[in-house]
Amino acid sequence: xxxxxxxxxxxxxxxxxxxxxxxxxxxxxxxxxxxxxxxxxxxxxxxxxxxxxxxxxxxxxxxxxx
Ligand SMILES: [Zn+2]
Numbered sequence: 001x002x003x004x005x006x007x008x009x010x011x012x013x014x015x016x017x018x019x020x021x022x023x024x025x026x027x028x029x030x031x032x033x034x035x036x037x038x039x040x041x042x043x044x045x046x047x048x049x050x051x052x053x054x055x056x057x058x059x060x061x062x063x064x065x066x
Contacts, residue, residue: 004020020051029060036065 020031023042031041031054039046049057 001011018051019048020054020059021046021048022054022057025045030062031055031059032062033065038063038064 001055020033021035021039022028022031023039023044024047025042027042028042031039031049031051035046
């Protein structure tokens, strides 16, 4: 829990520019570091967003590529 709050805090910093990939499906639960095979299962298209945005959408880090 503390880790999540800490990463939320850091993701709000304006210098943070790292991007992640998310599936546009409502069933998607994870964000990805790059096009891993978890994203290949996605049939709704993929969006590139900031990690902060992904966390705001309640996505969690992919277990495959993170
Ligand atoms: Zn992944």
